[in-house]
Amino acid sequence: MSDFETDELDEEPRAGSAPTPQQHFAWRFGGASDLLTPLLTTVVAFLMGGLVVALTGKNPIRVYHAIFTGTGVGWFFQVGNHSARIPFSAAHMWFPWDTGSAAATNLQQTLLFTTPIVLTALAVAFAFRCGMFNIGGQGQYIVGTIFAVWLGSSVASLDPWLHVLLCIVVATLAGALWAGIAGILKATVGAHEVISTIMLNWIAIWVGSYLFGAGGPLQGSRAAIPASNPIFDGAKLPVFWGLKLLQGLSIGVFIAIAMLFVYWVIVNRTTLGFAVRAVGFNPEAARYGGISVARSYFVAMAIAGAFAGLAGAIDVTGWEYQVGPADLQASQIGFIGLAAALLGRNTAVGVGFASLLFGALITGTSSRQLDPTVFRPDLAGNLTTIIQGLVVLFVGLNLGGLWTWLGRRRRV
Amino acid sequence: MSWAPQTRQTPVGKWLRNPVATGYTGMALGVFAAFLGIPPFTSRTATWSLIVGIIAIMCGIATVTRGRKRLGLGAIATGIGGIGLGYLATRSSVDNLNIVFNASLIAQTFAFATPLVFAAIGGMFSERSGVVNIGLEGMMLMGAFWGVWGADVGGSWVVGLLVGMAIGAVLALVYAVFAIHLRADQIVGGTAVNFLALGITGYFFFQLYHGNYVSQGVSTIPNIKLPWISGLHFLGPAIGNLNLMIWVSFMLVIASYIVVFKTPIGLRIRACGEHPRAADTVGINVYAVRYGAVVLSGVLAAAGGVYLSDGFGGGTFNDNMTAGRGFIALAAMIFGNWRPAGAFAAALLFGFSSAIALRLQVYSPSASTLFNVLPYVLTLIAVAGVIGRTVAPAADGKPYRKQ
Structure with a gap:
């Protein structure tokens, strides 16, 4: 952290030449994964969350244990002698884990929620690598959702694989274009991407509420219900684990894992990724090096938006199947992705694990999974939000700054 | 230039030569053109709107040719919009117009705008000092919950207001320590504040009130009845019975202008x-x-939140009550170019769009939902620099290290 003790932050802002806080941010978070800080952050956040639980007269250890049981992550430790059906066939084979247990059902939900978090986290992480703060993952996710529902519920009589592919591809492109607006504004007139993506978030939410709301153009056939029609069966992703009717796990989780790899390849193994990272480190130097900074801003935002749009498409085609205004307005996936990207330090592996943590936390505290005799799920859901907030608060901390501050106090 | 031929300076000639005057007059006329079609005027032909609108456009053109391009373009746009809206209004039935445009629309505009005014002015102070405050939403939400809790437990809206503002101050202080002393990224810190506020208010709302409504009969922030106005024909329903906090917000705008x-x-x-x-x-x-x-x-954002729950909401709270109002306030501050009067004007505009969105349901319930995007679209256009660039304070968002 010693390189942040330089005086860069104190330079007065020179038009376009001095590194902005975003670039410092990219340095701080874009580098090699530092395992200690995220772990410490998580532990502190959970301890403080436990404090809140204790304040309301519950035993935090019991609560956390119940939440952990609800996540189903313990399934991996329950090794035994079982047989499992091979997905998409009638054949059975020997398998070390019981695929039909209660823990397995919980784990399906955890992975189901982890999938969009991974993708929205990548949307944040990719923009970070270009020195931009994409706070608009939520809006890009919603735009993806809108397009996936629209195509999935209106285009009938298509070959199933073609249909689901169409939904996913168009939704991904729509997310890319939506984020691209912020990228273009940043590249051409220098509009701050934080402001423009916040505005785009809310525009997406309200436009979606209009489309699916009562009397809206995409509202379903039942006039009393403000929601879209369910998508056609052909537009649904195959469910390989669990029951389709009970929110089984679709193959979308593999798409998310593949995207983690794609992210790693783009960032670390392509000229595009090099240009993006160069702009993230120092746009001035990148410009001298012959990289088009404006193009990098746009491309980085568009790719980021594509990840988030894909998240929306997978949620719709994987398990949601239909969407209403209330879903759009209550969704926090984009912001949870933001927390996961920060905690995962914008690395593919880190994002994967951080997303799993948040996905598990959401599942473990949901009313379906959490044992209500131990802790009320409505409280637990908000506990999750508090823990997320604490994680974001502490992970955004410049530890170097903290040490010097404490050190100075000690000396005085 | 004594050798130049002297032209007699009439007041009108002077006015015509001043592009700023023509520009603002054009804008005012454009707005007036739209109002000619709606109550209390209700002229049933579009002619008057057309005439006034054309004068507005001419003023705009005069302004553009005299060098104030963006003011003039704004006047032209207002003129065109005024003609369009005036025309649309004449096409609609008088009954519907009377439902949508009446004096209480003004009162409702103020009611919707006031939380935004408080938070936007608060955000302006923070950003003027160089700290970006994305956490306005969270601070407002904390004010909304703890304000109504204070009014419930303390038995008086004064206690509620003080408790709400104090909790808002504590949350802001935590954010300030992270943003200023620890030099954490301010966008991340603000996001964390929003998460924390959502989680904390939700947690205690379910813990203390079981997620149901706050008990009936909570002491609410009173309305101010103006006896010498409330009897008047149009002004009475418009401003005769406004909430105390609305008047406070007007004073806050003036005070913050003077202070800043x-x-x-x-x-x-x-x-x-x-x-x-x-x-x-x-x-x-x-x-x-x-x-x-x-x-x-x-403190200010939380005060706006207390008004939302204990004034406007009549002593209720629901989960995530602010629902993005903090972000609209942020937008109002940016749209108002980091100035108190500008932020106030933008908040009024956004409040008006919320109020009218509710009322336009007599025409189309779905399309009125779409009206909610107006603040965000306008702000996006503003930051894109189409109607005049907004300029943030130079060191906004940059942590400072003392030497």
């Missing part, structure tokens, strides 16, 4: 936001000023 632009304290705040090193050199304690400004922003 006319007092040494305001000069210090602005210096810290524009050039903290220079401010430090002349002996201003940058950290102290920034702490003060951020805490003040928390």
Whole structure:
């Protein structure tokens, strides 16, 4: 952290030449994964969350244990002698884990929620690598959702694989274009991407509420219900684990894992990724090096938006199947992705694990999974939000700054 | 230029030569053109709107040719919009118009705008001192919940207001420590504040009130009845019975204008936001000023939140009650170009769009939902620099390290 003790932050802002806080941010978070800080952050956040639980007269250890049981992550430790059906066939084979247990059902939900978090986290992480703060993952996710529902519920009589592919591809492109607006504004007139993506978030939410709301153009056939029609069966992703009717796990989780790899390849193994990272480190130097900074801003935002749009498409085609205004307005996936990207330090592996943590936390505290005799799920859901907030608060901390501050106090 | 032929300066000629005057007159006429079609005027032909609108456009053209391009373009756009809206209004039935446009629309506009005014002015103080405050939404939400809790437990809306503002101050103080002393990224910190506020208010709302409504009969912030106005024909329903906090928000705008632009304290705040090193050199304690400004922003945003739950909402709270109002306030502050009067005008505009969105349901319930995007679209256009660039304080969002 010693390189942040330089005086860069104190330079007065020179038009376009001095590194902005975003670039410092990219340095701080874009580098090699530092395992200690995220772990410490998580532990502190959970301890403080436990404090809140204790304040309301519950035993935090019991609560956390119940939440952990609800996540189903313990399934991996329950090794035994079982047989499992091979997905998409009638054949059975020997398998070390019981695929039909209660823990397995919980784990399906955890992975189901982890999938969009991974993708929205990548949307944040990719923009970070270009020195931009994409706070608009939520809006890009919603735009993806809108397009996936629209195509999935209106285009009938298509070959199933073609249909689901169409939904996913168009939704991904729509997310890319939506984020691209912020990228273009940043590249051409220098509009701050934080402001423009916040505005785009809310525009997406309200436009979606209009489309699916009562009397809206995409509202379903039942006039009393403000929601879209369910998508056609052909537009649904195959469910390989669990029951389709009970929110089984679709193959979308593999798409998310593949995207983690794609992210790693783009960032670390392509000229595009090099240009993006160069702009993230120092746009001035990148410009001298012959990289088009404006193009990098746009491309980085568009790719980021594509990840988030894909998240929306997978949620719709994987398990949601239909969407209403209330879903759009209550969704926090984009912001949870933001927390996961920060905690995962914008690395593919880190994002994967951080997303799993948040996905598990959401599942473990949901009313379906959490044992209500131990802790009320409505409280637990908000506990999750508090823990997320604490994680974001502490992970955004410049530890170097903290040490010097404490050190100075000690000396005085 | 004594050798130039002297032309007699009539007041009208003088006015015509001043592009600023023609520009603003054009804008005012454009708005007036739209109002000619709706109550209390209700002229049933579009002719008057057309005439006034064309005069507005001409004023705009005069302004453009005299060098004030963006003011003139704004006037032209208002004129065209005025003609369009005036025409649309004449096409609609008088009954519907009377439902949508009546005096209580003004009162409702103020009611919707007031939480935004408080938070936007708060955000302006924070950003003028150089600290970006994305956490306005969270601070507002905390004010909304703890304000109504204080009014419930303390038995008086005064207690509620004080408790709400105090909690807002505490949350802002936590944010300030992270943003100022620990130099954490301010966008991340603000996001964390929003998460925390959502989680904490939700947690205690379910813990204390089981997620149901706050008990009936909570002491609410009173309305101010103006006896000499409330009997009047149009003004009575418009401003005769407004909430106390609405009047406070008007005073807040004036006070904050004076503080920011006319007092040494305001000069210090602005210096810290524009050039903290220079401010430090002349002996201003940058950290102290920034702490003060951020805490003040928390107090004001929370006050807006208390109004939302205990004034406007009539002593209720529901989960995530602010529902993005903090972000609209942020937008209003940006749209108003980091100035109190500008933020106030933008908040009124956004409040008007919310109020009218409710009323346009007599025409189409679904399309009125779409009206909610107006604040965000306008702000996006504003930051894109189409209608005049908004300029943030130079050191906004940049942590300062003392030497």
